Amino acid sequence: MLDERSRMFISVSHAQADKWKGEGSANRDHVDFGFRTDFDRFNSINGTILYNRAINQNISTFNLADLAKNGYYYDYSTSFIGHVPPSPGKAGNDPTQANADTFYKLTQNPFQNIIASAVGKFRVGENTDLKIIPYFWYGFGTGGTQQRLQTESAFLNKATGKNTAGVDLNGDGDTLDKVIVASSNVTRTNRPGITASLSHNVGNHQILAGFWVERAVHEQFGPMVAVDANGNPNDIWMREGRILRPDGTPFENRDWKTISTAYQFFAQDTISMMEDKLSVNLGLRAPTMKRDFTNYANESAPVTYNIKRTYSELLPQLGARYQIDYNNSIFASLARNMKAPPNFVYASLPVTNGVATLPIDVKAETSYNLDVGYRLQSDKLTAQATVYAVNFQNRQATAYDPSTNTVSLANVGKVKTHGFEVELGNTPINGWSFYSSLGYAKSEIQDNLVVSSTATLPTAGKEMTLTPNWKAGLSAQYETGVWYTRMTAKYTSSQQATMTNDELVPSYTLLGFDAGYQFPNTTYLKKPTLRLNVSNLTNEKYRNPSSFNVSNALPYGTAAAKGVFYYLGAPRFMSVTLSADF
Template sequence: MRPFTLNAITLALLALTAHGQALAQQAGTDIGKITVTGEGDKLGTGLLVDEDTPKAKSTVTKAQLDKVRASSNPFQAMSLMPGVNSYSYDATGLFGGSLRVRGFNSDQMGFTINGAPVNDSGNFAVYPQEYTDLENTCEISLTQGASDTEAPHVGASGGNVGINSCGANDKARVRASLSAGSLSYRRVFLRADTGQVGDFKGFASISSSQVDKWKGEGKADRTHIDAGAEFKMGDVKLNAGILYNKAVNNNFRTLTLEQVGTLGYTADFATVVPQHLTPVAGTAQNESTIASGTAYYGYALNPFENYLLTAGAHVQLSPVTRLDVEPYFWYGYGTGGVQQTSVAEGSGSTRLGGGVKDINGDGDTLDTIMVYRGSLTETHRPGVTIKLSHSMDNHQLLGGVWMERANHRQTQPATTVDNNGAIATKWLDSDGALLRRADGTLYQGRDWKTVSTGQSAFLQDTIDVDSQWRVIPGVSWRSIKREFTNTANDGSGGGADYVLTRRYSEVLPSLNTSFQFTPEVQAFAGISKNLRAPSNFELGNAVTSVVYVNGAPSTYVVQVRNTVKQETAVNLDMGARFKTPLVKGSVTGFYTRFTDRIGSGYDPVQAGKFDINVGDSTMKGLEVELGTVPYMGFSAYASGTYTVSTLDNDLLNSYVDSVTKKVVSYTAATSGKQFPDTPKGMAALALQWSDGPLMLNLSGKYTSRRYTTMTNDQSIGGYTTIDFNAAWQLPATDWTRNTVLRLNLSNLTNKQYLLANSGSGSSFTVNATGAGSSQPSLYQGAPRFVSMSLQTDF
C-alpha cells in the first residue's frame, strides 16, 4: 500500500481555511484593490517584463496567467514565448502535453517549483498537469538556452523553467471560483488567506477539476491542494509550502499518419470491453490475440499521486551577507500508458518462482490470460540547496551546494480484469489483488530500484565594472551517482539479480556580460556549458542466458551494453534589448553545439529500445520578442522564432529481418537533416483591449512544418491556432469583492492539425520508409473548446 495518506494535509487545510475565514470576517470586506488586467499588462499584455539579465529570458506574469483558463498547465501558459514549441493533449491542460524549446525537449531542460527540481529523477521527464493551480502561480520564467549556475539539475543540457507560487496575502480573504464548459468541463477552486497575523501569514487552497476526452471515451479527474506559510522575525524569514495532486486520467490514443487517413482524425481506443475465453480445466486458453488488439479505453489509464514539500530559511547575517537554506521533499506514485496485455501462466522449477499461478481459476497453469499490467513508479526524493551571497565593493558573490538522494522504485505488477471492464486494483497497490508466482512472490514485469545521488557546487561573481558594463563569470560542478538494483523479474532481460553503479559528472563554466549603451538600449552575450546524464533505463534488461533451478536463477550472464556517455551542450546567446515609452523588446541570436547527444535506438539482440549516443548536433537561430504598454486601452505582444537544428552525423542503425530473422545493419542518412519536431519557423501575436472593468484578448500561434523522423522522410504540416479570452469585473457588494466573469475560447477556428509524439530527448523514429522503417505515432490537435468561470472574494 502507498505510505502516504491525505489525512494530515486535509486536517491542515481545514484548520487553516477556518482560521482564514474567521480573520476575513474580522477584517470585513476591505481586502485590497485587485484588478482584472494586473500590473504585468503595463509591460506587454502580461508577457513581457523589464529584463536585465545577460542571457535570453522570457517571463509569463500573473497578469497573463489570470486571463487564461484556470486549469491550464505550464506548457500551455508558455506557448506564446519565443523558442517555445508546446502543445497539450486537450484544451484544458488536464491530460498533460509536450514542450520543446529551441529543439530541447522538456527532459533536456531543468524544471523547478519554488526552487525545487521536479524533473523525474530516473529519466528527467516532466508532467505539467501534476504541479500547480494557476490561481496560485505568480510567475513562470524561461531561460531558453542555458540553466542558471546554481540550478539544481543534472539532466539539463538546455535551459531552465522556473515556476513560482504566490505567497500568502497580507490581508485576510476567501476566494472562490466556479468554472464550466464544453465536454462536461467543471472546476471548483477555493482559497483562504489568513492575512498578516503578527509575524505570520498563510494560505490554503483546494481545487477539483473534471473534463471528458474530446475523442473517444474517458475523462480527466484531478484534485489539487496547495498550502503555504511565512514567518518573519527580524533578519530571519522562514517559509514552507506543500503542493499535492491526485488524478486519474484516461489516455488519448496516438495514430500513425496512415491511420489518421484510414481510421479518421478522431479514432481512439476501443469502447467495447474485450472478453475472456471461457476457462476450461486441462485446456490451454490463449488470450494474447485478444489482449494485443486495440486497447479498451478503460485499460489505458494514468493514475498518479504526488506531493512536493518545500521550505526555506533566509537569514540576513549582515548588511552585505545572506544565507539561504532551502530543503525539499518530493513524493510520487503512479502508473501510466496502455496496461492491457497478457501474461502466461506456468509451473515448474525451471521458471522464476515456479511460474505464474493460475490466473483464470480453471485449476491449471496452461493459459495465457489478458490482464491489467502497469509500469508502476514510486519515488521518495529529499534534497536541499544552500546558498551564501556576499556583496563586496562592485562584486556580488554567490556560492553554495545542492544535494539530493532520490529513491526511485520501478515495478510492473499485474492484476485481473473481468468481462465488465472492472480492474481488481487500478492503482496496483493492493497486494491481495495482484498476480503471484507459485512460490507466493509477486509477479513483476520489471523490478528496479535506482538510488540517484545528485550534487553540485557552484560559485558565481556579478561584477559591475562600471555603471554600464556588467560581467558574470560562474562555474559549477555537477554530479550524479546511480546505484541500480535489478531484482529477478519476469521481464525480458530481467530474470536475475544484479547491481550496477554509474557516475556522471562535469565541470560547467559560464560567462555572461551586458552593456547598457543608453537607458533604453542594452546588449548582452553569454556562453555556458550544460550536462545531461543518461537515464536509469540504460541500466535495465541486462540479463541473458539465465537458467533456473528450483525456481531461482542458477547461471546467467549480465551483458552490459556499451555505456552511454553523458550529453553535453555549449550554448551561446547574443542579443539586445530596447525600450521606449510605448514599446519594449529583444532580439537574440543563439548557437548550441551538442556533443554525444543522447537518443533512443533499437537493440535487435535484446529486442528493445535503449539509450544510445547519436553523435553531435547543432542548433542555431534567431528569436524576437516585442510588447507594448497600453495606449488608449490597446496593447500587443509578438514573438518570432527561426531555428535550424541539424544532426551532424549519419546514424548506424539495425533491425531484425522479418523473413530471415537475422540482424541487418544499415547507415541512415541523418547527417545535415533537421532535428524532428523542431519547426524552423514559429510566430505568436496577442492583441488586447482593456477599458475599465472589461478586457478582451485575442492571441494566435503559427507553427511551421515539422519532421517526424531523423532522416526527414516524413513530415506533418504547419498550423495556426487562435484563442480568445475575455473578462468582466462586476461591481463590489457588501459581501463580495473582485467578482470577475471570464470567457475562454480555445482553437477559435476549430483547426485540425497533427502533433509529433516527441517522447524524450532524441527518441524518434529513424526512418518511415525503406529498410528498417517504422511509422511515427502522432497526436491530434484538440478542437474548439469554450468555458466560463465566475470568481469572487469574500
C-alpha cells in the same frame, strides 16, 4: 494566532473534463497550503505544501496508417472484448486485439504527488546573506495502457531464472490458457533535497557560492491485477489484489530500483563596472550524478543485478550586460551544460556469472549554449532580439553497437542548432496592447546513425526531430478597469518526425479568444471575476509526434521502418470560470 508579520493561505480545487474524443474523463483534486513570516526586511521564512491527485484517461496515439483507416476522432474501444468461458483441461484463450482497440477502462493512469518546500533567508553579516531551501517530492502513479493477454504458464520461476511457472488466472484448474489482465508501469519516487547559498557584496563584486544535494529513490514496477467480466481492473492503482507467482511474490513486468544521488557546487562573481553600465558574470558549476541501479529478477529480465555509474563535469559560464542608456541594453552569455543518461539505459543488460555489463557505456550529454541579444524597455514599448547557437556533444539517442550486436541508448554524435528569437510589445495605449513574437531554429545532425551490423541510416546533414524552423505568435488585447478581451494566434511551421527526415509533420495555426469581467467586491468576496476562454477557434486539425528519437519511417536496406505515433490536437474548446478571493 498569526501576528502581523505572518500570513498563510490555503487553496482547494477540483476539476474534471470529458475527453474530446472517445469515452472517459480526467479528474483532478488539488490542495495548496503556504505560509510566510517576515522577521524584518532581511530575515524571513516561507513554505508551501502541494498535494495533487489525478485520474486521467489516456487519449490514443496513432500512426498515419491508423489515421487514414480510422479517422481523426477514433479512440480506444468502448466495449470489452470479454473473457472466454473456462475450459478445464483444455487451452482456452481470451481474444486478442490490436492496441488501438484496447478497452477504454483499461487505459486509465492515476497519479498523486506531494511537493513540500521552504525558503529561509537570513542576514548573517552587514553584506552577507544566507539562503536555505529544503524540499521533498513524492510521487506515485501508473503509465501506459493496461490491457494485457497473459499466458498462464509464463510466470517467473526464480529457481531456474526462466518464465515457466504456472498460475491459474481464470479458475478452471489448469494453467493452459491466455487471459486478459490489467498490467501497468507503476512508479514510486521519493526525492528529498536541499539547496544552500551564501551571497556577499564587497566593492563592485557580488559573490555567490553554494551547493545542492538530492537523493532520489525511484522504484519502477510492472504488476498485474485481474479484470472482471465487464472489463474493470481490480485496482486501477495496481496496489491491491496483485496477481502472485506460485512462490507468493507478485508478477512484475519490470522491477527496478534506482538511487540517484546528485550534488552540485556552484560559485559566481557578478562584477559591476563603468558606473553600473557594464555587468559581467563569471560562474562555475560542478555537478555530479551517481546512479545506483538494481534490476530485481522479473518476467522481462529474470536475473538480479546491480550497476553503478558516476557522471560529473565542470561547467563554466560567462555573461555580460551593457546598459547603453536608460531604455536600451545589450547582453551575451556562454555556458556549458550536462545531461546524465536516464536510468533505463541500465535495464535488460546482458549478465555473465551474475555480473551485468553495459554494451555501450553511455557518456553524459554536454552542450555549449551561446546567446547574444538586445533589449528595449521603455514606457511605451518592450522589445528583445536574441540570436543563439547550441552545440551538443555525445547527443543521446537509440543506436546500435556493432561490436556487441546490441541495441541501446547511446551517444550518436554531434548535433548543432542555431536560430533567433524576436519579441515586441507595448504597454496599454487607450486600452489597447499588442504582443508579437517570431522564432527561427535550424538543427542539424552531424553524423550517420548505425542501427545494425548491416545498416547505417543517412542522418548526417538532416534536421533534428521536433524542431520546427519557424514559430510565431500574435495577440491583441483591449482592457478597461473591469473587463478585457483578447485574440491570439500561434503559428508552428512544419517539422521532421524522424532523424532521416522521411516523414514530415505539417504546419498549423491556432487561434484563440478570451475575455473577462470583474464584478464589484461584496461583503465576503473580493475581486469576483468571470472568464470566458475559447481555444482552437477555427477547429484546426493538427498533430505532433509522441517521441523525438524515432530514427526512420521508411526502410533503408536491412533497417526496417519504424512507426511514428502522433498526439492529435484537441478541437475547439470553450470554458467559463468564476473565481474570487475571500
